Amino acid sequence: MGIDLPLIWAVIIIFGVMMYVVMDGFDLGIGMLFPFVKAKGDRDVMMNTVAPVWDGNETWLVLGGAGLFGAFPMAYAVVLEALYLPLILMLVGLIFRGVAFEFRFKAKDDKRHLWDKAFIGGSLVATFFQGVALGAFIEGFKVVDRHYAGGSLDWLTPFSLYSGLGLIVAYTLLGCTWLIMKTEGPLQKQMHDLARPLALVLLVVIGIVSLWTPLAYPQIAERWFSMPNLIWFMPVPILVLVTFYGLLKAVARNANYTPFLLTLVLIFLGYSGLGISIWPNIIPPSISIWEAAAPPQSQGFMLVGTLFILPFILGYTFWSYYVFRGKVTHDDGYH
Template sequence: MMDGLDLPLVWAGIILFGVMMYVVMDGFDLGIGILFPFFDEKEDRDVMMNTVAPVWDGNETWLVLGGAGLLAAFPLAYGVILSAFYLPLMLMLIGLVFRGVAFEFRMKARAGKRRMWDQAFIGGSVAATFFQGVTLGAFLDGVPVVEGEFAGGPLDWVSPFALFTGVALMVAYALLGATWLVMKTEGPLQQRMRQLGQWLTWALLAVIVAISIWTPLAHDAIAQRWFQWPQLLWFSPVPVLVGLCTWALLHSLRGEGHARPFLLTLALLFLGYSGLAISLWPHVVPPDITLWQAAGPDESLGFALVGAVVILPLVLAYTGFAYWVFRGKVRAGDGYH
């Protein structure tokens, strides 16, 4: 505590915000890569990529912010988490590199080489998404820590639950990508995205139900948080809101709405994210290390907070400006209008 301000709690909020922004903003362009195999026509793929071409690289700013914030505010958690998940995080980064390189090279490749870069874009998007989900699932499983150091093995992250969350995140990002393209495209491509979005909505609901059942059965500590007072008060509206958002999303995909399906998908992701926060609170490394145990000195947290207060508004401002400039529909051959 410093001058009445709980700095570890403030930094937890900043990091959670940064990670959520990454999921929202990089999620839909990773989702586009996951959707690529469903669309073979060059014109469709060109339009799909052009919807994110001006903004995709800036979206990953939030991933950097989350990692840097974890190092600055919770160095113990940073060391443990990177030691525990070194392999899946490296595979995720390799996927992001392949996706980024393919994004740039595909636009300049000759016709004979373009398909190769399409495959790299698909593979990079799938790998990055899958290993993000695997890391999340393994994190929920818990990390063995002895005297402040990771005490497990290099493959402890491999488990049925973690692998399932990897697939679940692919479904979530694919739906986010489909609804983004409903908002940004028109004509036959948009109609196909509406149809695909309905199937993906049902698939996402199925994985949400599966994870909601599997998580408390596999993790007693999380079950206690869900079903004890007052956590139950905070958690109980989440299933109801998920059902309402799913119904509204299916209705909007069958109708004529353009932005509403994307916004409702964001609401579903936010509800899942809030459920995750409730499940883990107040641990930054489950099952034993809390925010305050992992936090750095108050002096370091306060110093870093000054930089965050300056940087965050700037990042939000230029991100908002970029999306405003490139708003509107994307059409084949003629870009933005």
């Protein structure tokens, strides 16, 4: 039996995107939490919690995009053509966030508020349009003769806009629980106070998406509710509810690490639910990873290099988080 290269590449890309969502999610969330924190010193601490690691997080976005381009060129072409505008706006947001990150620490006190606003705006725009792109991806694309056949604004739908707002809530909760883990004192207490309402709003968001998608898209309803799939997939919504309960209990007892870990579990379960809804299609609603795959020779050649470099990426990612583990205080600085 031969090696299923499209399946291997699908796993690599899924893993890369998941790592990006987790790691860039909490620093985008920190940007969106800035309006709730007014004190300059607390804002400095918030940025210092991610200052040593934030730019390395985007390695995973590059890995996912490059993997899609090389292993599934048809999907890359269709998805980019369908989502040019939201993806460009997402990148503009990431640029503003990145520039604000660097210049804020160097700006004079009377100018720093401008970079704070750029940090907030860049984080909001990047997150919102990531969610919009995700919602449009779930809805699917019109493809004729292996080319995108829809309009330039087909991505602009109520569901995609709702997905953008939903991702803002998810990333903000991720950033909030990250700060619970990395800070102390009044700032940590403020994050504890914010975590509970954010978690409840996210539960509502997930509930609406869970109803909206099967009602609007029959193929998703059939995937989840036909037998024996219903039995196999039932643990996912049950685990979501159990995790939310554990998260609220952890916040109530002022836990340090548990809220962030449980929020990661929620993100993973949501990602799993997305995978269940569309698998094995890489261009929803009907083009599978095998139909969109590059020739085996191309995928095999790329796989050799990817398997060589992936341990290095994992290694320096782990090492950077290990070196900068622990609490961040007002005495710590950004260099």
